[in-house]
Amino acid sequence: MKPRVGRPTDDYADVPDMFRSLAGLAEHSDAYQRKHEEIVTRCLPLADNVARHFDRRGEDLEDLIQVARVGLLNAVNRFDPEKGASFLGFAVPTMMGEVRRHFRDHGWSLHVPRAIRDRHAQISRATAELTQELQRAPTAGELAAELGIDREEVVESLIAADAYQPQSIEAPLSHGDQESKHVSDLLGNEDPALEHVTNREAVRPLLANLPLRERTVLELRFFKGMTQSQIAAQIGVSQMHVSRILSDTLRYLREQMA
Numbered sequence: 001m002k003p004r005v006g007r008p009t010d011d012y013a014d015v016p017d018m019f020r021s022l023a024g025l026a027e028h029s030d031a032y033q034r035k036h037e038e039i040v041t042r043c044l045p046l047a048d049n050v051a052r053h054f055d056r057r058g059e060d061l062e063d064l065i066q067v068a069r070v071g072l073l074n075a076v077n078r079f080d081p082e083k084g085a086s087f088l089g090f091a092v093p094t095m096m097g098e099v100r101r102h103f104r105d106h107g108w109s110l111h112v113p114r115a116i117r118d119r120h121a122q123i124s125r126a127t128a129e130l131t132q133e134l135q136r137a138p139t140a141g142e143l144a145a146e147l148g149i150d151r152e153e154v155v156e157s158l159i160a161a162d163a164y165q166p167q168s169i170e171a172p173l174s175h176g177d178q179e180s181k182h183v184s185d186l187l188g189n190e191d192p193a194l195e196h197v198t199n200r201e202a203v204r205p206l207l208a209n210l211p212l213r214e215r216t217v218l219e220l221r222f223f224k225g226m227t228q229s230q231i232a233a234q235i236g237v238s239q240m241h242v243s244r245i246l247s248d249t250l251r252y253l254r255e256q257m258a
Contacts, residue, residue, distance in 0.1 A: 012088060015042060019081040039076050043091065047072040050095045054103070064099060071098030078132055085135030093137035097128055116222065120157045122147060140254070155253050156222060214249045217242060 018039050025032040051068040055061045075091035101124060104117075126146045130138035144151040207215060213235070220226045220234060228246070232239040 012043065012046070015039065015087050016081060018042065019079065019087065023081065036076065040073060043072055043076070044069065046088070046091065047095055050092065050099065053096075054099050059103070064102070067099050067102045068095045071095035074098065080135065083135045089137075090131065090135050093131055094128075097124065097131070100124065116157060119149075119153060123154060123157050151254060152250055155250060210249065214245055217245045218249060221246060 018035065022032065022035045022039065025035060047068040048065055050071070051061065051064040054064050071094050072091060075087075075094040078094075079085075079087055079090055081087070104121065104124060123143055126143055127138060130142060130146060134142075138146070140151050140154040144154050147154075207218070210218070216235065217231055220231045221228070226234070228242045229239045232242045235242075
């Protein structure tokens with residue numbers, strides 16, 4: 001099964017050769033600049049698809065396209081083909097991370113507690129650094145080790161980040177095409193959604209499949225900032241029962257994302 005990234009990856013099959021040509025040119029030469037611009041132009045549809053994935057969330061699509069294109073430029077500047085990684089596997093999380101930072105700075109829901117917002121900011125910075133180092137999106141475990149925090153805290157941050165307007169990974173990226181493209185098409189076989197923390201959408205299908213009680217407890221705890229005792233009073237169970245629900249549900253999410 002071929003990996004897909006917005007458009008069929010065959011459409012970008014020439015990009016690795018373009019990078020190899022770029023590597024053979026003097027960095028500040030006119031030929032280098034032309035080849036560099038050619039690579040960026042070649043991949044603009046990919047950036048635009050990433051931006052469309054975040055459409056209808058309160059930000060102008062044209063602004064999001066510009067932000068995603070900045071992410072594409074960063075990916076082209078930082079990509080090292082000698083490390084053997086896929087450019088698409090590196091560029092897509094880089095562009096999505098750039099757009100997420102834009103939303104983090106402009107669009108956080110007021111329901112998300114400040115401590116969780118701050119932790120998410122740390123995770124976002126670490127994600128960008130590890131993506132550059134690993135030439136792929138880091139796993140939740142790798143982020144936890146980098147930041148010296150529990151993996152559960154990384155998963156909590158992913159859940160909190162869902163305070164943005166939710167969108168399924170199966171939501172269409174574009175309209176009017178004969179062949180429907182979906183958010184999952186961006187990820188491809190080399191970069192599966194359930195394995196990478198930069199793909200916040202990995203959490204959403206898991207949350208959608210949770211029983212109503214477990215989903216409600218998570219929403220009250222991480223989106224409304226309620227304590228376990230407050231949640232217990234709200235849903236009519238003991239605080240110990242709430243603690244057990246949280247522990248079991250977070251363990252389930254960690255296992256599914258492992």
